[in-house]
Amino acid sequence: MADILLNVEDMKIYYPVAGKKFGTTDYVKAVDGVSFQVERGEVFGIVGESGCGKSTLGRGICKLEQPTGGKVVLDGEDISSYNNSQMRPVRKKVQMVFQDPYASLNPRMSIFDIIAEPLIIHGLTKDKAELEAKVLDLLRKVGLDDYHANRYPHEFSGGQRQRIGIARALAVQPKLIIADEPVSALDVSIQAQVLNLMNQLKKEFNLTYIFVAHDLSVVEHISDRVGVMYLGNFVEVGSKESLYKAPTHPYTQALLSAVPVPDPTAKKDRVILEGNIPSPLNPPTGCKFHTRCPKCMEICKKEAPVKTQLTDDHYVYCHLASQKG
Secondary structure, X not given: OOOEEEEEEEEEEEEEEEOOOOOOEEEEEEXXXXXXXXXXXXXXXXXXXXXXXXXXXXXXXXXXXXXXXXXXEEOOEEOOOOOHHHHHHHOOOEEEEOOOOOOOOOOOOOHHHHHHHHHHHOOXXXXXXXXXXXXXXXXXXXXXXXXXXXXXHHHOOHHHHHHHHHHHHHOOOOOEEEEEOOOOOOOHHHHHHHHHHHHHHHHHHOOEEEEEOOOHHHHHHHOOEEEEEEOOEEEEEEEHHHHHHOOOOHHHHHHHHOOOOOOOOOOOOOOOOOOOOOOOOOOOOOOOOOOOOOOOOHHHHHOOOOEEEEEOOEXXXXXXXXXXX
């Protein structure tokens, strides 16, 4: 039996907006019934276009956004209905690294105070000397020096700030880290350094990651399994090897066809998607992708596809796959 650290069942996150008629309420369906599991020690990548709900899903798992429905079980504990005070001890198990290293650090706090804050809140040190030793140790673990502790966020580059954000997340020794596009705001050379650091820390601290990104090559580099999201739902989930070698859903095929190849002589069959992503306020009926799908059939417009298991570690939500099966 696989050792499941996180189990998400039918998660929904809806945002109410004023309806077209006076006094009515419509809902933006940012996450619309997502289910998946993450095994202890693995890296689960989530990819998709901007606005597909992947960051909202990550925030919903650690209850920074309150899910409208569904179930979240973390390390055997059902946290679905927990309020903020009940979530406080759970936060030691799950931490988040945010996308923007410029906005996620308090500019009025020194780096020492930023990293020390979670240690103080959760009472993880006995005295001032132990607190100082832990903060400096965390700084060294992420490749920074002791003297950086007395500086402020504005004195650091983007890559260094992201290292500080990682050190803060590591402070409480979490079991799961949700990394929300942690390298998208960084230069390519710095991206590689941060990804290598995250890989190194994963081995050292026995971490499990959920890695959210829109760059498929970055996700391929770090992930063990990958989930492809479109308009609030997963359309395909599989091991890195099976999904990148044999993408089945037309949306996954289109995303992978757009990944640049570092060989000027290589030829790729580019899949061009027409139109824009539909609004999550009024998603299409049937398969949500049918309005842009080059292989759309009549059934796609009427019925939502069910889960089709392709192999033990690869499944897809697509009528084409279910008909072949």
